[in-house]
Amino acid sequence: MADVLVVGELKNGELKKISKELTSAARKIADAIGGKVHTLIITDNVDAFAGDLKAVGADAVIGANLGEFSPEGYANGIFAVIQEKKPAVVLMPHSAQGKEYSARVAIKANAGIVADAVALSVDGGKVVAKKPIYSGKAYANFKVSSDIQMFTVRANSQEVTPKDGAGAVEKSGASVGEVRTKSLSKDLSGGNKVQLADASIIVSGGRGIKGPENWPIIQDLADTLGAALGASRATVDAGWISHSHQVGQTGKTVSPNCYIACGISGAIQHLAGMGSSKYIVAINKDGDAPIFKVATYGVVADLFEVVPALTSEFKKVLG
Ligand SMILES: Cc1cc2nc3c(=O)[nH]c(=O)nc-3n(C[C@H](O)[C@H](O)[C@H](O)COP(=O)(O)OP(=O)(O)OC[C@H]3O[C@@H](n4cnc5c(N)ncnc54)[C@H](O)[C@@H]3O)c2cc1C
Structure with missing residues (x-):
């Protein structure tokens, strides 16, 4: 055996x-x-x-x-x-x-x-x-x-x-045997384009994105990279995005090859969900933000300038 x-x-x-x-x-x-x-x-x-x-x-x-x-x-x-x-x-x-x-x-x-x-x-x-x-x-x-x-x-x-x-x-010939519960219906409205848990790249937004109207800036980068869209709890609690996107202690635990955190401070409860990512890229205008302690690459800058520039460069490279 x-x-x-x-x-x-x-x-x-x-x-x-x-x-x-x-x-x-x-x-x-x-x-x-x-x-x-x-x-x-x-x-x-x-x-x-x-x-x-x-x-x-x-x-x-x-x-x-x-x-x-x-x-x-x-x-x-x-x-x-x-x-x-x-x-x-x-x-x-x-x-x-x-x-x-x-x-x-x-x-x-x-x-x-x-x-x-x-x-x-x-x-x-x-x-x-x-x-x-x-x-x-x-x-x-x-x-x-x-x-x-x-x-x-x-x-x-x-x-x-x-x-x-x-x-x-x-x-x-294995069978399901006796099943004592029955699925009655499914609500798939919270489904992401790319599933967070399996994604090899995740682009996440935090309170630094300022409001839900700015998700397209983050989503555009995610779409360009074939990545899943993640979020901090602050944005979920504010009602900017559904909980199915939340990464962290009370959200999903993820371990992608690359995690790009945009405007996320890096609170311990957020790190609990993504700290084992292979490469962490942090974009935050506060150089003292805790996210930089775990980041492989850090950009201390305004995400509203850096994220669209990244997207545009990736579009050129990836076609
Ligand atoms: C029991 C418990 C469970 C929790 N579970 C979770 C969880 O599962 N997931 C989770 O994420 N949190 C969780 N939290 C909340 C956590 O403590 C933090 O409050 C939350 O992660 C903060 O989210 P944030 O980083 O988006 O916001 P903030 O902490 O407000 O950070 C926003 C960041 O954006 C930066 N920023 C602002 N403007 C710009 C700009 N223009 N360009 C670049 N950067 C900018 C700021 O410098 C700041 O660092 C939990 C808390 C508790 C108590």
Whole structure:
């Protein structure tokens, strides 16, 4: 029992990048503990994703048709695959869906689980997961002592490394089993153009944008870069934008490759949601703003001059 099972994720029928990130991370773990990598995709069309997952290390790409998302149904189906494959390690996305089913899966499998890992390594045959604690002010390392070790992993925290696996395609007969809740309706009005949690670039605006009429300046930069639009709580509380855009302790936790903060002071509660971003670019006219303590690049200037200039330069470069 040294195999690693990855639960991948689709969005609108497309493979989400987290599926490759987790498969790549699983490959490294499996190579260290001497096992195979199985990547489970909830779909009736697993063949469509097998090539991409094989190329990042999947030995088996398993399709399970569990229908429309339900936390209970997915937990039942994923647990059925765990019973069949008997993995030592299970990696799940720390996504909106993953957060809903992962703890249920852990309870069913009588396994310990570490949520929101941002780094994974192997020590003495066991996985060590690094995760933020105290709202991102510090990090701690954890091991899981149960036979099955489970982890949810933050998007964009793992490198995708090309490495061929065996890539066998399997169709699982796992079913949703008994589901005791029923989805009655959906309100998608808060949906962003690019989803914050998965975005590799985020452009965020704070109180420094002065009012909701100025969002187009920030949105224009975001659109040019193919980025998601984020916001500080001050702008959400002021009613300038919906809470679905809020980044921070009481908003979304994000970990993009690049986070561009425009007119955001960098309060600890905001940093709690974006502090693990790979590169942080801060644009703020106050050189003493705390955001500059975490920024990779800082521009001390008026955002109303800098942001349109950046957008125009990116438009020239990116066409
Ligand atoms: C329990 C709790 C939970 C919280 N959760 C969150 C959370 O999830 N997310 C969050 O963001 N906050 C959260 N907050 C609020 C947080 O403490 C801050 O109040 C908030 O982040 C401030 O938002 P801001 O940076 O947009 O505004 P401000 O702190 O007012 O900063 C605005 C910045 O804009 C700059 N600026 C002004 N004009 C310009 C200009 N023309 N060009 C460039 N820069 C300019 C200013 O120098 C200033 O630094 C929480 C607070 C509490 C108590």
